[in-house]
Amino acid sequence: MSALEIETSSEAKERPAASRTPRGLGIAGLLLPIALAALWEFLVGAGLANGRLMPPPSVVGKTLWRLAVSGDLLTHATATLWRVAAGFGLGAAVGTVLGALTGALPVARGLLDPTLQALRSIPSIAWVPLFILWFGIFEASKVALIAVGVFFPVYLGVAAAILSIDRKIIEVGRVFRLSRFAMVRRVLLPAILPAWIVALRSGLGLGFMFVVAAEIMGASEGLGYLLVDGQQLGRPDTIIAAIIAFAVLGKLADGLLIAITRPFLAWQDLGRDKL
Template sequence: MSVLEAEAAPDEREGRSAVPRPGYGLAAAGFALPVALAIFWEWLVAAGIANGRLMPPPSVVGRTLWDLAASGELLAHAGATLWRVAAGFGLGALAGTVLGAVTGALPIARSLLDPTLQALRAIPSIAWVPLFILWLGIFEASKVALIAVGVFFPVYLGVAAAIQGIDRKIVEVGRVFRLSRLAMARRVLLPAILPSWITALRSGLGLGFMFVVAAEIMGASEGLGYLLVDGQQLGRPDTIIAAIISFAVLGKLADGLLVAITRPFLAWQDTARDKL
Protein backbone atom coordinates (compact mmCIF):
# COMPACT_ATOMS: atom_id res chain seq x y z
CA MET A 1 0.00 0.00 0.00
CA SER A 2 1.43 3.39 -0.96
CA VAL A 3 1.47 6.58 1.11
CA LEU A 4 -0.87 8.28 -1.31
CA GLU A 5 -3.39 5.47 -0.99
CA ALA A 6 -3.28 5.69 2.79
CA GLU A 7 -4.24 9.36 2.54
CA ALA A 8 -7.01 8.83 -0.02
CA ALA A 9 -10.45 10.09 0.93
CA PRO A 10 -12.95 7.41 2.02
CA ASP A 11 -15.57 8.63 -0.44
CA GLU A 12 -13.14 8.21 -3.33
CA ARG A 13 -12.39 4.61 -2.33
CA GLU A 14 -16.11 3.89 -1.96
CA GLY A 15 -16.82 5.43 -5.35
CA ARG A 16 -14.14 3.34 -7.01
CA SER A 17 -15.49 0.11 -5.55
CA ALA A 18 -18.95 1.00 -6.81
CA VAL A 19 -17.83 1.23 -10.44
CA PRO A 20 -19.43 -1.60 -12.43
CA ARG A 21 -17.12 -4.09 -14.07
CA PRO A 22 -17.54 -5.30 -17.65
CA GLY A 23 -19.65 -8.43 -17.86
CA TYR A 24 -18.76 -11.80 -19.27
CA GLY A 25 -20.72 -10.99 -22.41
CA LEU A 26 -18.24 -8.27 -23.37
CA ALA A 27 -15.31 -10.61 -22.75
CA ALA A 28 -16.94 -13.34 -24.84
CA ALA A 29 -17.37 -10.87 -27.70
CA GLY A 30 -13.61 -11.07 -28.26
CA PHE A 31 -14.11 -14.60 -29.61
CA ALA A 32 -16.69 -13.50 -32.16
CA LEU A 33 -14.24 -12.41 -34.87
CA PRO A 34 -12.06 -15.58 -35.01
CA VAL A 35 -15.14 -17.80 -34.83
CA ALA A 36 -16.81 -15.87 -37.64
CA LEU A 37 -13.67 -16.09 -39.80
CA ALA A 38 -13.40 -19.83 -39.15
CA ILE A 39 -17.04 -20.39 -40.17
CA PHE A 40 -16.57 -18.27 -43.27
CA TRP A 41 -13.48 -20.22 -44.37
CA GLU A 42 -15.25 -23.53 -43.70
CA TRP A 43 -18.07 -22.39 -45.98
CA LEU A 44 -15.66 -21.26 -48.73
CA VAL A 45 -13.92 -24.64 -48.78
CA ALA A 46 -17.19 -26.61 -48.59
CA ALA A 47 -18.63 -24.60 -51.48
CA GLY A 48 -15.54 -25.25 -53.62
CA ILE A 49 -14.71 -21.54 -53.83
CA ALA A 50 -11.38 -21.98 -52.01
CA ASN A 51 -8.86 -24.81 -52.01
CA GLY A 52 -8.40 -26.27 -48.55
CA ARG A 53 -5.23 -28.21 -49.29
CA LEU A 54 -2.70 -25.64 -48.07
CA MET A 55 -5.10 -23.92 -45.67
CA PRO A 56 -7.35 -26.65 -44.27
CA PRO A 57 -10.83 -25.74 -43.02
CA PRO A 58 -11.50 -25.65 -39.27
CA SER A 59 -13.20 -29.05 -39.37
CA VAL A 60 -9.99 -30.73 -40.59
CA VAL A 61 -7.83 -28.86 -38.06
CA GLY A 62 -10.29 -29.70 -35.30
CA ARG A 63 -10.18 -33.37 -36.23
CA THR A 64 -6.37 -33.27 -36.15
CA LEU A 65 -6.42 -31.65 -32.72
CA TRP A 66 -8.87 -34.28 -31.51
CA ASP A 67 -6.71 -37.13 -32.81
CA LEU A 68 -3.59 -35.65 -31.21
CA ALA A 69 -5.42 -35.18 -27.90
CA ALA A 70 -6.94 -38.66 -27.97
CA SER A 71 -3.57 -40.29 -28.60
CA GLY A 72 -1.92 -38.29 -25.80
CA GLU A 73 0.56 -36.64 -28.18
CA LEU A 74 -0.89 -33.15 -27.73
CA LEU A 75 -0.63 -33.33 -23.94
CA ALA A 76 2.97 -34.58 -24.12
CA HIS A 77 4.02 -31.87 -26.58
CA ALA A 78 2.21 -29.12 -24.67
CA GLY A 79 3.67 -30.29 -21.35
CA ALA A 80 7.23 -30.23 -22.72
CA THR A 81 6.74 -26.75 -24.14
CA LEU A 82 5.19 -25.40 -20.95
CA TRP A 83 8.02 -26.79 -18.83
CA ARG A 84 10.64 -25.11 -21.01
CA VAL A 85 8.79 -21.80 -21.00
CA ALA A 86 8.28 -21.92 -17.23
CA ALA A 87 11.95 -22.70 -16.54
CA GLY A 88 13.23 -20.09 -18.99
CA PHE A 89 10.74 -17.50 -17.78
CA GLY A 90 11.73 -18.01 -14.15
CA LEU A 91 15.45 -17.64 -14.86
CA GLY A 92 15.08 -14.74 -17.29
CA ALA A 93 12.60 -12.82 -15.12
CA LEU A 94 14.78 -13.21 -12.02
CA ALA A 95 17.95 -12.07 -13.78
CA GLY A 96 16.13 -9.22 -15.54
CA THR A 97 14.57 -7.99 -12.30
CA VAL A 98 17.84 -8.04 -10.36
CA LEU A 99 19.97 -6.39 -13.04
CA GLY A 100 17.21 -3.92 -13.90
CA ALA A 101 16.95 -2.87 -10.26
CA VAL A 102 20.72 -2.51 -9.95
CA THR A 103 21.20 -0.46 -13.12
CA GLY A 104 18.08 1.59 -12.45
CA ALA A 105 19.06 2.50 -8.90
CA LEU A 106 22.84 2.87 -9.22
CA PRO A 107 24.24 5.28 -11.83
CA ILE A 108 27.67 3.65 -11.75
CA ALA A 109 26.16 0.22 -12.49
CA ARG A 110 24.10 1.75 -15.29
CA SER A 111 27.23 3.25 -16.87
CA LEU A 112 29.11 -0.04 -16.61
CA LEU A 113 26.44 -2.59 -17.54
CA ASP A 114 23.74 -0.94 -19.63
CA PRO A 115 25.77 -0.31 -22.85
CA THR A 116 26.80 -3.96 -23.04
CA LEU A 117 23.30 -5.24 -22.29
CA GLN A 118 21.77 -2.92 -24.89
CA ALA A 119 24.22 -4.24 -27.48
CA LEU A 120 23.38 -7.85 -26.57
CA ARG A 121 19.68 -7.03 -26.87
CA ALA A 122 20.14 -6.28 -30.57
CA ILE A 123 21.42 -9.80 -31.32
CA PRO A 124 18.77 -11.93 -33.12
CA SER A 125 17.52 -14.89 -31.12
CA ILE A 126 18.56 -17.42 -33.74
CA ALA A 127 22.18 -16.19 -33.47
CA TRP A 128 22.41 -17.60 -29.93
CA VAL A 129 21.45 -21.11 -31.05
CA PRO A 130 24.83 -22.43 -32.25
CA LEU A 131 26.63 -20.92 -29.26
CA PHE A 132 24.24 -22.42 -26.72
CA ILE A 133 24.42 -25.80 -28.44
CA LEU A 134 28.23 -25.63 -28.31
CA TRP A 135 28.22 -24.62 -24.63
CA LEU A 136 25.28 -26.59 -23.25
CA GLY A 137 24.61 -29.38 -25.75
CA ILE A 138 21.43 -30.12 -27.66
CA PHE A 139 19.33 -31.12 -24.67
CA GLU A 140 17.14 -29.09 -22.32
CA ALA A 141 19.77 -26.71 -20.91
CA SER A 142 20.37 -24.95 -24.24
CA LYS A 143 16.65 -24.57 -24.90
CA VAL A 144 15.94 -23.14 -21.45
CA ALA A 145 18.90 -20.75 -21.79
CA LEU A 146 17.59 -19.45 -25.13
CA ILE A 147 14.13 -18.81 -23.65
CA ALA A 148 15.69 -17.10 -20.62
CA VAL A 149 17.54 -14.72 -22.95
CA GLY A 150 14.28 -13.79 -24.64
CA VAL A 151 12.55 -13.14 -21.31
CA PHE A 152 15.47 -11.26 -19.76
CA PHE A 153 15.59 -8.13 -21.90
CA PRO A 154 11.97 -6.84 -21.65
CA VAL A 155 11.99 -7.46 -17.89
CA TYR A 156 15.36 -5.74 -17.51
CA LEU A 157 14.26 -2.71 -19.54
CA GLY A 158 10.91 -2.46 -17.76
CA VAL A 159 12.37 -2.56 -14.24
CA ALA A 160 15.25 -0.19 -15.01
CA ALA A 161 12.97 2.35 -16.73
CA ALA A 162 10.39 2.14 -13.92
CA ILE A 163 12.98 2.89 -11.24
CA GLN A 164 14.48 5.78 -13.19
CA GLY A 165 11.00 7.16 -13.85
CA ILE A 166 9.80 7.29 -10.21
CA ASP A 167 8.22 10.68 -9.56
CA ARG A 168 10.39 12.78 -7.27
CA LYS A 169 7.31 14.22 -5.55
CA ILE A 170 6.28 10.74 -4.37
CA VAL A 171 9.65 10.29 -2.70
CA GLU A 172 9.31 13.70 -1.05
CA VAL A 173 5.92 12.67 0.35
CA GLY A 174 7.57 9.67 1.97
CA ARG A 175 10.21 11.89 3.49
CA VAL A 176 7.55 14.24 4.84
CA PHE A 177 6.05 11.25 6.66
CA ARG A 178 9.56 10.43 7.98
CA LEU A 179 9.56 6.92 6.57
CA SER A 180 12.63 4.76 7.11
CA ARG A 181 14.56 3.45 4.10
CA LEU A 182 12.84 0.07 4.37
CA ALA A 183 9.41 1.65 4.75
CA MET A 184 10.15 4.01 1.84
CA ALA A 185 11.01 1.06 -0.40
CA ARG A 186 7.99 -1.01 0.69
CA ARG A 187 5.30 1.68 0.77
CA VAL A 188 6.45 4.17 -1.86
CA LEU A 189 9.08 2.84 -4.29
CA LEU A 190 7.76 -0.71 -4.74
CA PRO A 191 4.16 0.36 -5.51
CA ALA A 192 5.53 2.96 -7.92
CA ILE A 193 7.40 0.40 -10.06
CA LEU A 194 5.05 -2.56 -9.61
CA PRO A 195 2.70 -1.82 -12.56
CA SER A 196 5.62 -1.43 -14.97
CA TRP A 197 7.29 -4.55 -13.61
CA ILE A 198 4.17 -6.66 -14.13
CA THR A 199 3.77 -5.29 -17.67
CA ALA A 200 7.41 -6.21 -18.32
CA LEU A 201 6.78 -9.72 -16.99
CA ARG A 202 3.86 -10.14 -19.39
CA SER A 203 6.01 -8.95 -22.30
CA GLY A 204 8.75 -11.34 -21.24
CA LEU A 205 6.31 -14.23 -21.04
CA GLY A 206 5.09 -13.52 -24.57
CA LEU A 207 8.65 -13.50 -25.86
CA GLY A 208 9.28 -16.72 -23.96
CA PHE A 209 6.65 -18.46 -26.09
CA MET A 210 8.22 -16.95 -29.21
CA PHE A 211 11.71 -18.12 -28.26
CA VAL A 212 10.55 -21.62 -27.36
CA VAL A 213 9.67 -22.15 -31.01
CA ALA A 214 13.26 -21.41 -32.02
CA ALA A 215 14.49 -23.55 -29.13
CA GLU A 216 12.41 -26.57 -30.16
CA ILE A 217 13.04 -26.20 -33.87
CA MET A 218 16.80 -26.31 -33.29
CA GLY A 219 16.57 -29.89 -32.09
CA ALA A 220 13.87 -31.51 -29.97
CA SER A 221 12.04 -34.81 -29.88
CA GLU A 222 8.89 -33.35 -28.30
CA GLY A 223 7.18 -30.02 -27.90
CA LEU A 224 4.83 -27.91 -29.99
CA GLY A 225 7.79 -26.54 -31.96
CA TYR A 226 8.77 -30.11 -32.83
CA LEU A 227 5.16 -30.68 -33.91
CA LEU A 228 5.50 -27.71 -36.30
CA VAL A 229 8.62 -29.19 -37.89
CA ASP A 230 7.04 -32.63 -38.06
CA GLY A 231 4.03 -31.22 -39.88
CA GLN A 232 6.29 -29.39 -42.34
CA GLN A 233 8.36 -32.48 -43.10
CA LEU A 234 5.28 -34.63 -43.59
CA GLY A 235 3.53 -32.00 -45.70
CA ARG A 236 0.59 -31.73 -43.29
CA PRO A 237 -0.63 -28.13 -42.93
CA ASP A 238 -3.39 -29.29 -40.59
CA THR A 239 -0.74 -30.40 -38.07
CA ILE A 240 1.11 -27.09 -38.43
CA ILE A 241 -2.06 -25.07 -37.85
CA ALA A 242 -3.02 -27.32 -34.92
CA ALA A 243 0.38 -26.58 -33.32
CA ILE A 244 -0.03 -22.85 -33.95
CA ILE A 245 -3.49 -22.88 -32.34
CA SER A 246 -2.07 -24.79 -29.38
CA PHE A 247 0.64 -22.15 -28.99
CA ALA A 248 -1.98 -19.40 -29.04
CA VAL A 249 -4.18 -21.12 -26.45
CA LEU A 250 -1.28 -21.94 -24.11
CA GLY A 251 0.13 -18.42 -24.41
CA LYS A 252 -3.22 -16.84 -23.64
CA LEU A 253 -3.82 -19.14 -20.66
CA ALA A 254 -0.34 -18.46 -19.29
CA ASP A 255 -0.80 -14.70 -19.66
CA GLY A 256 -4.22 -14.91 -17.99
CA LEU A 257 -2.73 -16.87 -15.11
CA LEU A 258 0.02 -14.26 -14.66
CA VAL A 259 -2.55 -11.45 -14.70
CA ALA A 260 -4.72 -13.27 -12.15
CA ILE A 261 -1.76 -13.90 -9.83
CA THR A 262 -0.56 -10.29 -9.97
CA ARG A 263 -3.96 -8.56 -9.90
CA PRO A 264 -4.18 -8.43 -6.07
CA PHE A 265 -0.89 -6.53 -5.96
CA LEU A 266 -2.42 -3.76 -8.10
CA ALA A 267 -5.74 -3.52 -6.27
CA TRP A 268 -4.71 -0.16 -4.80
CA GLN A 269 -4.62 1.52 -8.24
CA ASP A 270 -7.30 4.05 -9.15
CA THR A 271 -6.87 4.18 -12.92
CA ALA A 272 -8.94 5.51 -15.79
CA ARG A 273 -9.76 1.92 -16.75
CA ASP A 274 -11.88 1.62 -13.62
CA LYS A 275 -14.05 4.52 -14.84
CA LEU A 276 -14.77 3.09 -18.31
Protein backbone atom coordinates in the same frame (compact mmCIF):
# COMPACT_ATOMS: atom_id res chain seq x y z
CA MET B 1 -33.51 12.97 -1.03
CA SER B 2 -30.23 14.84 -0.74
CA ALA B 3 -27.80 15.37 -3.56
CA LEU B 4 -25.32 13.02 -1.89
CA GLU B 5 -27.91 10.21 -1.71
CA ILE B 6 -28.86 10.76 -5.35
CA GLU B 7 -25.20 10.57 -6.40
CA THR B 8 -24.61 7.45 -4.31
CA SER B 9 -27.67 5.68 -5.72
CA SER B 10 -26.71 6.57 -9.27
CA GLU B 11 -23.19 5.20 -8.72
CA ALA B 12 -24.67 1.99 -7.30
CA LYS B 13 -26.79 1.58 -10.43
CA GLU B 14 -23.81 2.19 -12.70
CA ARG B 15 -21.48 -0.22 -10.92
CA PRO B 16 -23.09 -3.50 -12.06
CA ALA B 17 -23.15 -2.33 -15.66
CA ALA B 18 -19.46 -1.43 -15.49
CA SER B 19 -18.62 -4.79 -13.95
CA ARG B 20 -20.57 -6.60 -16.67
CA THR B 21 -18.84 -4.76 -19.48
CA PRO B 22 -15.49 -6.64 -19.43
CA ARG B 23 -17.26 -10.03 -19.38
CA GLY B 24 -19.49 -9.01 -22.28
CA LEU B 25 -16.52 -7.74 -24.24
CA GLY B 26 -14.64 -10.96 -23.51
CA ILE B 27 -17.46 -13.02 -24.98
CA ALA B 28 -17.78 -10.67 -27.93
CA GLY B 29 -14.06 -11.03 -28.57
CA LEU B 30 -14.63 -14.68 -29.45
CA LEU B 31 -17.10 -13.81 -32.19
CA LEU B 32 -14.52 -12.56 -34.69
CA PRO B 33 -12.34 -15.71 -34.85
CA ILE B 34 -15.43 -17.94 -34.82
CA ALA B 35 -16.98 -15.95 -37.67
CA LEU B 36 -13.76 -16.08 -39.71
CA ALA B 37 -13.44 -19.83 -39.12
CA ALA B 38 -17.06 -20.40 -40.16
CA LEU B 39 -16.57 -18.27 -43.29
CA TRP B 40 -13.47 -20.23 -44.32
CA GLU B 41 -15.27 -23.53 -43.68
CA PHE B 42 -18.11 -22.38 -45.94
CA LEU B 43 -15.79 -21.18 -48.72
CA VAL B 44 -13.84 -24.44 -48.77
CA GLY B 45 -16.98 -26.57 -48.52
CA ALA B 46 -18.60 -24.65 -51.41
CA GLY B 47 -15.53 -25.08 -53.58
CA LEU B 48 -14.84 -21.35 -53.68
CA ALA B 49 -11.43 -21.70 -51.97
CA ASN B 50 -8.66 -24.27 -51.93
CA GLY B 51 -8.27 -25.91 -48.53
CA ARG B 52 -5.07 -27.81 -49.30
CA LEU B 53 -2.57 -25.30 -47.90
CA MET B 54 -5.03 -23.70 -45.50
CA PRO B 55 -7.25 -26.51 -44.18
CA PRO B 56 -10.76 -25.67 -42.97
CA PRO B 57 -11.48 -25.69 -39.23
CA SER B 58 -13.13 -29.12 -39.43
CA VAL B 59 -9.88 -30.72 -40.67
CA VAL B 60 -7.80 -28.89 -38.06
CA GLY B 61 -10.28 -29.92 -35.37
CA LYS B 62 -9.95 -33.58 -36.38
CA THR B 63 -6.17 -33.28 -36.21
CA LEU B 64 -6.33 -31.73 -32.75
CA TRP B 65 -8.70 -34.46 -31.62
CA ARG B 66 -6.41 -37.17 -33.02
CA LEU B 67 -3.40 -35.69 -31.25
CA ALA B 68 -5.36 -35.33 -28.01
CA VAL B 69 -6.72 -38.91 -28.07
CA SER B 70 -3.29 -40.38 -28.81
CA GLY B 71 -1.71 -38.39 -25.98
CA ASP B 72 0.76 -36.66 -28.30
CA LEU B 73 -0.80 -33.24 -27.74
CA LEU B 74 -0.42 -33.52 -23.97
CA THR B 75 3.17 -34.73 -24.31
CA HIS B 76 4.18 -31.89 -26.61
CA ALA B 77 2.30 -29.25 -24.63
CA THR B 78 3.81 -30.41 -21.32
CA ALA B 79 7.34 -30.29 -22.72
CA THR B 80 6.80 -26.80 -24.11
CA LEU B 81 5.23 -25.49 -20.90
CA TRP B 82 8.08 -26.87 -18.78
CA ARG B 83 10.69 -25.16 -20.96
CA VAL B 84 8.81 -21.87 -20.96
CA ALA B 85 8.31 -22.00 -17.19
CA ALA B 86 11.98 -22.73 -16.50
CA GLY B 87 13.24 -20.11 -18.95
CA PHE B 88 10.71 -17.55 -17.72
CA GLY B 89 11.68 -18.05 -14.08
CA LEU B 90 15.40 -17.71 -14.82
CA GLY B 91 15.10 -14.78 -17.23
CA ALA B 92 12.62 -12.87 -15.07
CA ALA B 93 14.74 -13.27 -11.92
CA VAL B 94 17.97 -12.11 -13.56
CA GLY B 95 16.20 -9.33 -15.47
CA THR B 96 14.56 -8.01 -12.31
CA VAL B 97 17.83 -7.97 -10.34
CA LEU B 98 19.91 -6.32 -13.07
CA GLY B 99 17.11 -3.91 -13.95
CA ALA B 100 16.87 -2.83 -10.32
CA LEU B 101 20.63 -2.36 -10.11
CA THR B 102 20.95 -0.30 -13.28
CA GLY B 103 17.86 1.72 -12.45
CA ALA B 104 18.84 2.53 -8.90
CA LEU B 105 22.64 2.84 -9.13
CA PRO B 106 24.23 5.21 -11.67
CA VAL B 107 27.54 3.29 -11.46
CA ALA B 108 25.85 0.00 -12.39
CA ARG B 109 23.90 1.78 -15.14
CA GLY B 110 27.08 3.16 -16.65
CA LEU B 111 28.89 -0.18 -16.49
CA LEU B 112 26.17 -2.65 -17.46
CA ASP B 113 23.54 -0.90 -19.55
CA PRO B 114 25.60 -0.22 -22.73
CA THR B 115 26.62 -3.88 -22.99
CA LEU B 116 23.13 -5.17 -22.30
CA GLN B 117 21.61 -2.79 -24.84
CA ALA B 118 24.06 -4.09 -27.45
CA LEU B 119 23.25 -7.71 -26.62
CA ARG B 120 19.54 -6.92 -26.91
CA SER B 121 19.99 -6.28 -30.65
CA ILE B 122 21.27 -9.80 -31.34
CA PRO B 123 18.66 -11.97 -33.11
CA SER B 124 17.43 -14.94 -31.10
CA ILE B 125 18.51 -17.47 -33.71
CA ALA B 126 22.10 -16.19 -33.45
CA TRP B 127 22.36 -17.58 -29.91
CA VAL B 128 21.45 -21.11 -31.02
CA PRO B 129 24.87 -22.40 -32.22
CA LEU B 130 26.63 -20.82 -29.25
CA PHE B 131 24.26 -22.32 -26.69
CA ILE B 132 24.56 -25.73 -28.38
CA LEU B 133 28.35 -25.53 -28.00
CA TRP B 134 28.07 -24.41 -24.38
CA PHE B 135 25.21 -26.55 -23.08
CA GLY B 136 24.71 -29.28 -25.68
CA ILE B 137 21.52 -30.07 -27.56
CA PHE B 138 19.49 -31.05 -24.51
CA GLU B 139 17.26 -29.06 -22.17
CA ALA B 140 19.87 -26.64 -20.81
CA SER B 141 20.43 -24.92 -24.15
CA LYS B 142 16.69 -24.58 -24.76
CA VAL B 143 16.00 -23.11 -21.32
CA ALA B 144 18.94 -20.71 -21.72
CA LEU B 145 17.60 -19.43 -25.06
CA ILE B 146 14.13 -18.85 -23.61
CA ALA B 147 15.67 -17.10 -20.59
CA VAL B 148 17.48 -14.69 -22.93
CA GLY B 149 14.19 -13.82 -24.61
CA VAL B 150 12.47 -13.21 -21.27
CA PHE B 151 15.38 -11.29 -19.74
CA PHE B 152 15.44 -8.18 -21.91
CA PRO B 153 11.82 -6.94 -21.62
CA VAL B 154 11.89 -7.56 -17.86
CA TYR B 155 15.24 -5.78 -17.51
CA LEU B 156 14.11 -2.79 -19.56
CA GLY B 157 10.75 -2.57 -17.78
CA VAL B 158 12.22 -2.60 -14.28
CA ALA B 159 15.05 -0.18 -15.08
CA ALA B 160 12.72 2.26 -16.86
CA ALA B 161 10.16 2.07 -14.04
CA ILE B 162 12.77 2.97 -11.42
CA LEU B 163 14.20 5.79 -13.51
CA SER B 164 10.72 7.24 -14.11
CA ILE B 165 9.67 7.42 -10.44
CA ASP B 166 8.33 10.89 -9.72
CA ARG B 167 10.76 12.86 -7.56
CA LYS B 168 7.86 14.39 -5.63
CA ILE B 169 6.85 10.94 -4.37
CA ILE B 170 10.29 10.41 -2.89
CA GLU B 171 10.21 13.85 -1.30
CA VAL B 172 6.88 13.03 0.35
CA GLY B 173 8.46 9.92 1.86
CA ARG B 174 11.31 12.00 3.20
CA VAL B 175 8.89 14.52 4.68
CA PHE B 176 7.30 11.69 6.67
CA ARG B 177 10.81 10.58 7.73
CA LEU B 178 10.47 7.08 6.36
CA SER B 179 13.41 4.77 6.83
CA ARG B 180 15.21 3.40 3.78
CA PHE B 181 13.40 0.08 4.08
CA ALA B 182 10.05 1.79 4.57
CA MET B 183 10.75 4.06 1.59
CA VAL B 184 11.35 1.02 -0.62
CA ARG B 185 8.35 -0.93 0.70
CA ARG B 186 5.77 1.86 0.86
CA VAL B 187 6.88 4.24 -1.91
CA LEU B 188 9.30 2.79 -4.45
CA LEU B 189 7.91 -0.74 -4.75
CA PRO B 190 4.28 0.33 -5.35
CA ALA B 191 5.52 2.88 -7.88
CA ILE B 192 7.32 0.30 -10.04
CA LEU B 193 5.04 -2.70 -9.45
CA PRO B 194 2.56 -2.02 -12.31
CA ALA B 195 5.37 -1.55 -14.84
CA TRP B 196 7.16 -4.65 -13.54
CA ILE B 197 4.05 -6.80 -14.03
CA VAL B 198 3.61 -5.47 -17.57
CA ALA B 199 7.28 -6.33 -18.21
CA LEU B 200 6.69 -9.85 -16.90
CA ARG B 201 3.77 -10.30 -19.27
CA SER B 202 5.89 -9.08 -22.19
CA GLY B 203 8.68 -11.44 -21.17
CA LEU B 204 6.25 -14.36 -20.95
CA GLY B 205 5.01 -13.63 -24.46
CA LEU B 206 8.56 -13.57 -25.80
CA GLY B 207 9.25 -16.79 -23.91
CA PHE B 208 6.60 -18.54 -26.02
CA MET B 209 8.17 -17.05 -29.15
CA PHE B 210 11.68 -18.14 -28.21
CA VAL B 211 10.57 -21.67 -27.33
CA VAL B 212 9.88 -22.29 -31.02
CA ALA B 213 13.50 -21.49 -31.88
CA ALA B 214 14.61 -23.52 -28.87
CA GLU B 215 12.65 -26.60 -29.91
CA ILE B 216 14.03 -26.45 -33.42
CA MET B 217 17.43 -27.22 -31.84
CA GLY B 218 17.07 -30.98 -32.12
CA ALA B 219 14.07 -31.45 -29.81
CA SER B 220 12.16 -34.72 -29.98
CA GLU B 221 9.01 -33.33 -28.32
CA GLY B 222 7.28 -30.00 -27.88
CA LEU B 223 4.90 -27.89 -29.93
CA GLY B 224 7.84 -26.41 -31.84
CA TYR B 225 8.88 -29.92 -32.80
CA LEU B 226 5.28 -30.56 -33.88
CA LEU B 227 5.51 -27.53 -36.17
CA VAL B 228 8.69 -28.80 -37.81
CA ASP B 229 7.26 -32.31 -38.09
CA GLY B 230 4.18 -30.98 -39.87
CA GLN B 231 6.34 -28.96 -42.25
CA GLN B 232 8.57 -31.92 -43.10
CA LEU B 233 5.58 -34.21 -43.69
CA GLY B 234 3.66 -31.59 -45.68
CA ARG B 235 0.79 -31.53 -43.17
CA PRO B 236 -0.55 -27.97 -42.88
CA ASP B 237 -3.30 -29.22 -40.57
CA THR B 238 -0.65 -30.32 -38.06
CA ILE B 239 1.11 -26.97 -38.34
CA ILE B 240 -2.09 -25.01 -37.73
CA ALA B 241 -3.04 -27.34 -34.86
CA ALA B 242 0.32 -26.60 -33.22
CA ILE B 243 -0.16 -22.86 -33.77
CA ILE B 244 -3.61 -23.02 -32.14
CA ALA B 245 -2.14 -24.95 -29.21
CA PHE B 246 0.53 -22.26 -28.84
CA ALA B 247 -2.13 -19.54 -28.84
CA VAL B 248 -4.28 -21.30 -26.24
CA LEU B 249 -1.37 -22.11 -23.93
CA GLY B 250 0.02 -18.58 -24.24
CA LYS B 251 -3.35 -17.04 -23.42
CA LEU B 252 -3.86 -19.36 -20.43
CA ALA B 253 -0.36 -18.65 -19.12
CA ASP B 254 -0.90 -14.91 -19.45
CA GLY B 255 -4.25 -15.20 -17.68
CA LEU B 256 -2.61 -17.16 -14.86
CA LEU B 257 0.07 -14.50 -14.47
CA ILE B 258 -2.60 -11.79 -14.35
CA ALA B 259 -4.56 -13.72 -11.72
CA ILE B 260 -1.46 -14.25 -9.57
CA THR B 261 -0.37 -10.61 -9.71
CA ARG B 262 -3.83 -9.01 -9.42
CA PRO B 263 -3.84 -8.97 -5.57
CA PHE B 264 -0.62 -6.95 -5.60
CA LEU B 265 -2.35 -4.20 -7.60
CA ALA B 266 -5.57 -4.10 -5.58
CA TRP B 267 -4.57 -0.72 -4.15
CA GLN B 268 -4.88 0.96 -7.56
CA ASP B 269 -7.87 3.23 -8.12
CA LEU B 270 -8.23 3.14 -11.88
CA GLY B 271 -10.80 4.96 -13.97
CA ARG B 272 -10.95 2.51 -16.89
CA ASP B 273 -14.45 1.31 -15.96
CA LYS B 274 -15.75 4.90 -16.02
CA LEU B 275 -14.47 5.80 -19.48
